[in-house]
Amino acid sequence: MENSKRRFLKGTCALLAGATGATLLTTVNAAESAKAEAEIKYAMVHDESKCIGCRACEVACREVNEVPEGVSRIEILQTGPFGEYPNQFYHFSRKSCQHCEDAPCVNVCPTGAAFIDKETGIVSVDAWKCVGCQYCIAACPYQVRFINPVTHAADKCDFCRETNLAQGKQPACVAACPTKALVFGNLKDSTSEIVQVLRANPTQRAKVALGTRPKLFRILAKSGEVVL
Structure with a gap:
């Protein structure tokens, strides 16, 4: 016993x-x-004071990422003209995925197709997991997602995660910008260009009150960048 x-x-x-x-x-x-x-957290800055509205970023994104006609991962929105003739000017702003740290699209996805990449912090989509329910489209407060007419899956900007970034290059929009209005980099690297830009300039982010913690920053436009 x-x-x-x-x-x-x-x-x-x-x-x-x-x-x-x-x-x-x-x-x-x-x-x-x-x-x-925690080693990498990618983000982007759009300097509206440098943007001339040429839309080279839109063209480059479409070509590199094979985005079909009729939909777009990036849109440059034009407002204006402002001021009195002959001293009139336009403002240009970027509409694309904000790569939120607390992403509503990820939270509502029933299949795990929408996810935040652990290595980069990029909000991305596994097209093969997507069932086209469009919950993510409804949940996104920035209205930047769409259904790709070719893959029939949710689509959006992913900072060229599977194309340029995978090849060690800058995102297509950044590489194509003729005025260097876009800066992309790692927020965790204190020596990176994006960190230096953020430290040197006042910036804004969209709808921060929602608690999504977006990683697309904008340097507000100043008058006179495009004068008629």
């Missing part, structure tokens, strides 16, 4: 030790994973 008790206690201790070890291992792995996730 005593031997049976001893065997039982030994077995119980072994199980507890194993469970504790597994818990510790899980905790360590989670900490290491969190550390890895």
Whole structure:
């Protein structure tokens, strides 16, 4: 009887030790994973004072990412003219995915097709998982998602994650901009150009009151960049 008790206690201790070890291992792995996730957080700045509305970014995005006609990952919105003739000017703003840190589109997706890439912080879409329910389109407060007429899946800007970025290049829109109005980089790198730009300029982000924590920043336009 005593031997049976001893065997039982030994077995119980072994199980507890194993469970504790597994818990510790899980905790360590989670900490290491969190550390890895924190190394890169990509973001973009659109300097409206430099944007001339040429739409080279739209063309480059469509070509590199094979975006079909009739839909667009990027739109340059023109407002104006402002002022009195002959001193009139236009403003140009960018409409595209904000790459929210707390993304409503990801939160509502029933299949996991919408996700935040752990390595880069980029909000992306697995087209093969998408069932076209359009929940993400309805949830996005920035109205930037659409159904791709070729893949029949939700689509949007992904900072060229699967094209240029995968090849070590800048996103197509950044590379194509003739006035360097777009700056892309890692917010976690204190020496990066984007961090220097953000430190040197006052910026705004869209609908921050919603708590989405968008990573598309804008330097507000100044009068006179395009004069009639």
